[in-house]
Amino acid sequence: VTRPPTLSGWGRLAVPGRELRSEDLPALAATASLTRGLGRSYGDSSLPAPGHDRVAASPLADRILAFDPESGLLRAEAGLSLAEMNRLLLPRGWFTPVTPGTQLVTLGGIVAADVHGKNHHVAGTFGRHVRSLVVRLAPRGDHPGSIVRCSRDELLDLFRATLGGMGLTGHVLEVEVQLEHVPSPWIWAESDRYPALEPLLSALRAASREWPMTVAWVDALASGRKRGRGIVHRGRWAEPREAPARPPAPARRVAVPFEAPSWLLNRPAVALANALLWRRHPARGRRGVATPESFFYPLDAVHYWNRLYGRRGFTQYQCVLPDPGAEEATLRFFDVLERATTRGPAPFLCVIKDCGGEGEGLLSFPRPGLSVALDLPADPGIQDVVDALNETVIAAGGRIYLAKDAFTRPEHFRSLELRLPEFERIRRRYDPEGYLASAQSVRLGLTPPGGPHFSEDP
């Protein structure tokens, strides 16, 4: 029996679909209602809408079109991966101004999700550093979509809606971005552990007042007095006198060779691993130079680690709880999380980050406050857990991150995303027939299930 081809995001929840790949992204994009990069978004944002089983995939369109070694201005095709940028440009003293927690992403995916990193509180999202984009718009009638340039000076509405617009405003073909000059290709990293959530959050906030890169890992399976214990990491680019003379060697990688049985990652095993991680961290803290790979991309050390979740797959739930009052809202969020996950899906990985000011992207995720990201296996009951968390976030006035989402209901999304009407107005201006769509846009009610046309009035 031949099974129809399927596509999935990083959380491995599959839908019927296949990728079309070519070096000629402009031509490819003219034939598809969605473009994807390396499929590192966790949920269904890079998957085709039902009935549209083909997605343009950008990774073969990865040429660097221009780079000025004096100013660090880079112009490249949307399929260029961050791993390739780092390999070529970090030894020359240039690094992406904002990096997500994996380098296996493309420039197009970075722009469409308007990603944030450990330095959000000082550098904002990636979009802040983008100078211009070249976008293939949706077709109109029999005319293929035109190719336009947008920036802060031209088609500003399209520019803002495309930053964080999850591919729904057009196919990004080229990205022009200002890179950051770094004093050495090494990181000075420090970390300390904290016994519970309240001191951890205070330490994270204090670290962000002084350090450009901060993040906290939390043991979300510890309960009682240990609830929310974790490790706060802080870092900055090392000065040449602190760093080894040579650039770091590329990290060795191992791979998870096949899909693990779904029972392998279970609550007692992960609780034990979390406890060991916390206890093994020296109580007096750690300080020293680290490679950018180990500091920014620890999970990339294991290729296909998502296979550990087995066939059931998983989701990452990420929300931001806004200031003022983000600390109290985070404590309430953990109350709800503990109640909602006592039985059923358990939060295996939890990361908290504090966010700085809101960016220009109309649907960009971060806003001032605390962001909580949780990996949850897609076990029975996952929908109830996501519903309960979303209701808590709505009550706190926060929002969720579309690059991670796979389960949010349309009515919750409308309450979480108050900027949606403006985004939808601009989307209609550039795609009046509602041609561009994804599995996520259908699930969230932005595209009706019957086909890629707009749903009700925004």
Ligand SMILES: Cc1cc2nc3c(=O)[nH]c(=O)nc-3n(C[C@H](O)[C@H](O)[C@H](O)COP(=O)(O)OP(=O)(O)OC[C@H]3O[C@@H](n4cnc5c(N)ncnc54)[C@H](O)[C@@H]3O)c2cc1C
């Ligand atoms: C381990 C891990 C850690 C992560 N850490 C972070 C983090 O710290 N911060 C953060 O912000 N994100 C993080 N992410 C999420 C990731 O950065 C985003 O999901 C990113 O969009 C993935 O890029 P991609 O090239 O794989 O895009 P895909 O997953 O393939 O696509 C993502 C979205 O972008 C759209 N898209 C992709 N290419 C184009 C294009 N050329 N034109 C138009 N639309 C396009 C797709 O349609 C889809 O909506 C992490 C993901 C993983 C797996």
